[in-house]
Amino acid sequence: MKSIVTKLKQLNLTTGLFLKPTAVAVDIGTAMTRFGLDEKGIVLREPTFVGKNTRTGQILFFGNEAKDIYGKSPEYVSIIKPFENSIISDFDATVALISELLKKSIYPYYRSHLIKKGLAAYATVPTNSTEVEQRALQEALIKAGFQHAYLLEKPIASAYGADVPIFFYQPAFVMDFGAGTVELAVITMGGIVASKVLKLGGDYMDKLIYNYLHLKYGLVVGEQTAENLKNKLFALTDSKEVFPVRGKSLENGLPKSVRVTASDIREALAVCVNQIVDGIKELIETIPPEIIDGLIKSGIVLTGKMAHTPGLDKYISNEVKLPVIKARKPEDATILGIMKLVSEPESLKRVIIYS
Template sequence: MDSNSIVSIVSKFSKAWGQMLGSVDVAIDLGTAVTRIGIVGKGIVLKEPTFIGLNTKTNEYIFFGEEAKQIYGKTPNFIKIVKPVENSILSDFDACVALIDAFTKRAVFPYYAHNRLIRTGLNAYVSIPSSATEVQQKATAEAVKRVGYVRAMLIQKPFLAAMGAGFNIFGQTPIFVVDIGAGSVEIAVIIMGGIVASRTLILGGDNLDRHIANYIHLKYGIITGELTVEGLKPSLLNYENHDASATIRGKSLENGLPKSVKITSSDIREAISPAINQLIDGIKEVIETLPPEIVDGVFRTGAVLTGGLGTCPGLDHFISSEVKIPIIASQSSENATMQGLLTLATQKDVLPRILV
């Protein structure tokens, strides 16, 4: 038996022994709109809305994820639907702990149900906004540990988005990443495992929904629900001059009765134009702060668009025409942060360089 075969056998034995002892690496992306959980070596095992339902009579959390989102705005007074993450930051600590606990039991434990020691061997790799304060970072780590994770390792989102989009964040070529999530936009330039310039804007998908709701309110005179407005973006929002339409129903401002109106892609683009212009200004401001040599590299390599809004047809070309640098949308735009977590969790040699 040659040395390579021995090394291979030892590696497989070590991996199996580690699983027997309950050491499991779990990736957690606590998004404002969607929470994703992945297991290193298995991939993404859960993708659920970041919603939770509280029975205020019994003080118990009884609805989690999709089931909580579906009844948002439709519940009796004693059922409170909570969004425990706002603008990418924990806003309700207890609700967040309950949500992580429910999702961990649902998504992680079934893979290791035979292992009674799993509770003592869970390691969490958690995404965190680059703008998070020390208090917010500690709150996120504590929420994860309360569930039973032994360690909670925090990694800033720009690193994860770039890594998930297929870039080497430890190389000498600058990486310009624009990550548009539901709660915030992370704009950053990364080189050799460090962020040389960055900016966080509260301009995520939820903010765009509010712009759309206000626009419909003023132009068509109806009040719409949050979930109704949220559903318009995937079907109508595009920057390819393709004008689609959809009919929605809301509450008339005139008499309070139901009223239906037709919304077009042009309406959606017009509604969010102030926010998109602010995003473009933010990208320009980050470019202006860069050293000359890095600016040259950015103009040659361009920027990558990630996050939920990165899937919007034509948005990358529209922004590119405004900021005058190449911009492409990542092929794994929606899951870029989670893919980055799963990748970096396996690179134990370089991981300490970017941990918060």
């Protein structure tokens, strides 16, 4: 028996056996990385953050751990976000993070398998990504431990994960509002008709809040505090909520508390919200009238975690005169869409990027 096992293992090592590799859905977002497996569902959600020892270059912290110490780490640890505006900004940090997250979430399922089939990554890229950026992601995935890496356009996956029928004549408009980008796309019959990527995601909004507090209250806060404020108070409604924050006084550097209001946050982000609405209008202007007609029925589907912003759907709908529907699980739409496509080989073939 033992010799059969050894032989099988040898065969696998030398020939890779003719088994299909295990497909892993991979959504590396600017804020969150998510992995999914067909038979297990979403198996990982961790922040796209690493902590690097600046003296040795070694990566010491990954995901949740790295995000937890953001802004509080000692001088020799630098916290890096390896994705910016939904594309790789630090190749080595991306490889280290994905490799660690694979060990944590995917390998445990397959450790016990007698025959290793290899892993195939199915990951997304923004519609405006260049060939060089696409290759960089594929290389990073292979270096991190995948044997194969396939790419899909992000809005296709997000729309499918939001249960939008993307393979029909009826057009679909998806707006994926994440941390890095607001990605707008009109899809028909599995292909993108028009798209636009705005670098106005949640991370940019956090910076606007930081600047606003600086100017209005003379208050210096950490990036995490600015993000918390956005998530607690940002609403496109007449919310009167208040949230106390602590930071440093710009005047004397001493601790200072301020009661920030929802109307402060609306004011801080008003220009950005208008830029997003203008982006949607500009995209609509480029679409043929027949497609607009179809969109009047199907509307705009909101995905990405920023879609939880109260009143966002109504606000956009009033501005652009189309129905706007928030997806059921907007933050998981991309990963769910990749998983769904991977489980339907015929659909997958139609949307994979061949390069």
